[in-house]
Amino acid sequence: MKRADVTEKILTAKRLKELTWEEIAKKIGGASKIIVTAACMGQMKMTKEQATKAAKLFGLGKEETLLLQEVPYRGSLPQVPPTDPLIYRFYELVQVYGTTWKELIQEEFGDGIMSAIDFDMTMERQPDQKGDRVKIAMSGKFLSYKTY
Amino acid sequence: MKRADVTEKILTAKRLKELTWEEIAKKIGGASKIIVTAACMGQMKMTKEQATKAAKLFGLGKEETLLLQEVPYRGSLPQVPPTDPLIYRFYELVQVYGTTWKELIQEEFGDGIMSAIDFDMTMERQPDQKGDRVKIAMSGKFLSYKTY
Amino acid sequence: MKRADVTEKILTAKRLKELTWEEIAKKIGGASKIIVTAACMGQMKMTKEQATKAAKLFGLGKEETLLLQEVPYRGSLPQVPPTDPLIYRFYELVQVYGTTWKELIQEEFGDGIMSAIDFDMTMERQPDQKGDRVKIAMSGKFLSYKTY
Amino acid sequence: MKRADVTEKILTAKRLKELTWEEIAKKIGGASKIIVTAACMGQMKMTKEQATKAAKLFGLGKEETLLLQEVPYRGSLPQVPPTDPLIYRFYELVQVYGTTWKELIQEEFGDGIMSAIDFDMTMERQPDQKGDRVKIAMSGKFLSYKTY
Amino acid sequence: MKRADVTEKILTAKRLKELTWEEIAKKIGGASKIIVTAACMGQMKMTKEQATKAAKLFGLGKEETLLLQEVPYRGSLPQVPPTDPLIYRFYELVQVYGTTWKELIQEEFGDGIMSAIDFDMTMERQPDQKGDRVKIAMSGKFLSYKTY
Amino acid sequence: MKRADVTEKILTAKRLKELTWEEIAKKIGGASKIIVTAACMGQMKMTKEQATKAAKLFGLGKEETLLLQEVPYRGSLPQVPPTDPLIYRFYELVQVYGTTWKELIQEEFGDGIMSAIDFDMTMERQPDQKGDRVKIAMSGKFLSYKTY
Amino acid sequence: MKRADVTEKILTAKRLKELTWEEIAKKIGGASKIIVTAACMGQMKMTKEQATKAAKLFGLGKEETLLLQEVPYRGSLPQVPPTDPLIYRFYELVQVYGTTWKELIQEEFGDGIMSAIDFDMTMERQPDQKGDRVKIAMSGKFLSYKTY
């Protein structure tokens, strides 16, 4: 059994029970909606407690419940560049703004990177008269390149 | 002459005059630091007024000044996945969170995308005792898939 | 169960019942023939009403009917460049005319893109003495690049 | 000398003389604005008469003028998928609607393709209260697969 | 069910009944041996009459028989460049002679292509003292690039 | 100096002297028009005699003349799949008919390949009321796989 | 059924019966150990006699036995460059010595290739005090490029 099989089973249960991620995140708890969704999509591990609740909610068996507690082999896209337009737009941002981010982060912080591990993110709807907006705020620890 | 030649010339001038992007953005004006930097990196066009100031600041000739006012062929990365660690981390976020973003944006907004065109972004230093953080906030108009 | 499985099941039903897309679009209704076909091919979502009619027409089960109402992970081609000659010709148009479209749209509208989301399309047979022609008309909202 | 060198020279002249494609197409004549622009971008050949006018307009030498009359090695994109957002949207249409086009064209016409050679196209601005639209109409001869 | 499944079933039947393509082409009829073989290999559609005969010959069911009458998604190679030496040699001819064909066809016919749709081909054994030769003759309609 | 430089120089001379491949082949002689053209395009070597005539015709220097007599590193396409429509059609034939050729050649000859080395080819215009056709005849020695 | 399925079945039988390739080659006979192994690995065809012996040895059914007598679609590597270190070293030899082989073979033989079809090979252990060596001797017929 692979983690992708658990993801598929979760998506089937979500579909048949007509659950939203909002509801799932509340029922599983222990982390933000983004992290819980990412865990269900096979990109984050769950704690034992979360996995137990997920098992109950989605009707998972023993191995599936244990698999949710393992660190997954990360990478959620079937191919790159992503063919799905919603996801591609984020890829496009990296394509267009990549070198700009590099220049500005380095000017502010020196040589290093923004961590994608010690990292958090929020996503919300921003009402706007000309059409609502998706607002995403990311925050990652700056890590300096070590010289020795 | 190609837009990449202008970018190289701008970077040489920035280097020799020991300018920061902060200073450059102030001197060129007319847009945020991110947009001005992106324009210098060859990813955005400048207005006539901005290009004239840029020409003065960087010592550019006539064709170079005109080129800055043209829409560039966008795409700033020499190869994908990007080999530079700072930029790769953003690519990694798309790899890991791509499907999660898709699920959560669609649950909130329905079928559509977050625009990467009607889009804005801020980047700032977030002081933090455990080490300062890079904070990026993005906001893009939600565009619904049209059916007809 | 994946969306591709529903597409395969729909194609089997279409084949055995000897239905045309014309007939399918009429029976499912609620949108143009292009959109209904794209939904059956796994590229668009259906409304609840459409999915219910599709379920009846193709003999689909509960999960399949729900899956048709979800936004799919878009991207219909098994590989790119597409090996099928009919589809390749469209890819070839992008290869040959891509930069021309860019020049002319930007000259007319300024910096931005033609939306592929707020977008519609018609396809029709154009009788012609030298051989009938395929006529495709596309219309996408122009979206201006935002600077800020 | 390569065709790409002529394209670069033409773009420099266009830039310095602040010409539009509209004006260029009128001055060179002999074909639609799309075809003339495509020829300047290195994707179509010019007739002797067109090339002579282009040479005068852009200040081209003898070999450049002759090169414009040769059939180019077609393909205008520096890489695929195209990184430029405007061009990518067309590529995305092929990704999303490719199999739908195949189904509908074949249902209407039988086994064959829409020619990308015996093909014409128009592009125009479509005024619209919610924001103007780019309208593209393409028409290509249907070619039946021959069996023998 | 996919067309590739029908191809595999046909190859099993051919194997067990020890049929040659020569015999198969004769029994199915209605087209040359090349076209019939290509149809069995999943690259061409059959007429209703041909499919009925094929069904009888190979023991196919109803859906399989209908599938043979549909236009396939063409492309017969598992990867490109092809790893099989026999097929690779043809690919090599395109690699080595591609630009030569382009030069000579354009010199003779002007700007256009040799159609791969309105196209026919023969293949035969050419006895030769130094070792027999494979002789392939192809003929495709020349299609002129349209300007307008 | 590389062979590609000689090809570019030959093409410039051909352009400025308004020569056809027909004329070039006659003046250089010693082989068919296809082989002479392929040699000029950098895919075949010339004999000393041919290279001397080519040098005179195109105004080549000593190293260029010697380079024409060396076996080139073959491969004439800037990328694969070829973006040029004329050349792509040949690639498409390999894609569509590759496995068919394999089946039929092996049925006739047994296990082996059609040589692309001990190989010859003709190309001619085939007048046809519905539009002239390009006729290509290829003949390659069949080589049997050796077992030992 | 595909040839890869037969290979997998043969490897299972070899494993359970604890056979060596040496023994298998002796029992199947009719060719060298290399050719018999290659046939079992799905890269060469067997004669009827060989296939019958293989069927007996490995417990194969009728279709499997027939499949062994068909010419396979050659290409034994799951991806290129090969990830397995033993096979990669051969690939590395081509990378490092490829152009050297080209220079030396052409200097000795003129324009042409070493056949990989009319080709044979031996492999043996070469005792050596500093550590035994793998000795591979290959011999392929030289084929001259034909001009005409």
Place this chain on the structure above:
Amino acid sequence: MKRADVTEKILTAKRLKELTWEEIAKKIGGASKIIVTAACMGQMKMTKEQATKAAKLFGLGKEETLLLQEVPYRGSLPQVPPTDPLIYRFYELVQVYGTTWKELIQEEFGDGIMSAIDFDMTMERQPDQKGDRVKIAMSGKFLSYKTY
């Protein structure tokens, strides 16, 4: 200056002085013809003595002479799979026989590889009535995988 520039300069000198690799290897000495040729092609380093002789033979300057004594960044092929037919045949051998070599070497020697570093090779013409053959003999030390 890069090693590839030295290779190009050597090839020019070889061409103009009409030298063979045989003669070059004799004049430079200190290693076999294969190694000397590989060094000239930029894949092996020369000793100081060899480089001095090469400098004299080819008319190289000081930096070039020093560069020949540096270990090069190995890899001689402009792209993989190699488009040149002579080199491709070796690549094809790896594709077809790769897994066979793996099986047979491992059966004979156990788990490990044939070194491509502690490796030697000879190449010779093998007279044969049916056409001369290229004979290549390779010998590489077997290296056992270490466990600990």
Place this chain on the structure above:
Amino acid sequence: MKRADVTEKILTAKRLKELTWEEIAKKIGGASKIIVTAACMGQMKMTKEQATKAAKLFGLGKEETLLLQEVPYRGSLPQVPPTDPLIYRFYELVQVYGTTWKELIQEEFGDGIMSAIDFDMTMERQPDQKGDRVKIAMSGKFLSYKTY
């Protein structure tokens, strides 16, 4: 049955029995924890004794036990560059430090490589006040390029 199937079965047993690699390595014995883990992950072979213990521990059948004793087709990553962040960081080290390693190893040892076959490695936790560190020590035999 393939080696990947055994890996999957082992991972399932490990999960359900809640074993650690530490425990597994102790129970299977005969090599370091790294080697035993690598063998379970399908990258190393086991001795008969190890495989027998593994079979008992994980509940494997006869063929699975034999498969563990065969040399695997090595290569553990589903795609490259690896999408998993933990593994990517090692890949990044090769990207960033690759040429530095080459320079420094060659300066110290001359022309050759660090063997990845006659190679060993340790991995340990290095306590550190600012956060514990992963310490990896690798040691590979230096192999000199042979000239002859």
Place this chain on the structure above:
Amino acid sequence: MKRADVTEKILTAKRLKELTWEEIAKKIGGASKIIVTAACMGQMKMTKEQATKAAKLFGLGKEETLLLQEVPYRGSLPQVPPTDPLIYRFYELVQVYGTTWKELIQEEFGDGIMSAIDFDMTMERQPDQKGDRVKIAMSGKFLSYKTY
């Protein structure tokens, strides 16, 4: 001017002055030999003091000296997988041991990565009777995946 140009200039100076990395690291100082070499190879930035010494040592101009103080766009390999055997062996280690490292690091530390930024490394010669060994010790801070 690009960083790669400075690297090339440094390598020329190193070659002509016959400097070793050992000597260069001592003369530039301020960091370990690995970091100084990596900086010269264009993968690390230098401090102002280091760059001034480097400029003197290698005879660099003003822009070059400033460029050495900028963070480079990292990525030192001309292509991946690397064709150079010395560097490939490291890539091979990632291929073969990647998933093993993931399992063992996660078992010891939990969900997270070994930093390639807060990272150091040593490289040394390990005398050994059977042939000296390259010993590389790496140490990277473990970074835990943050959940929130």
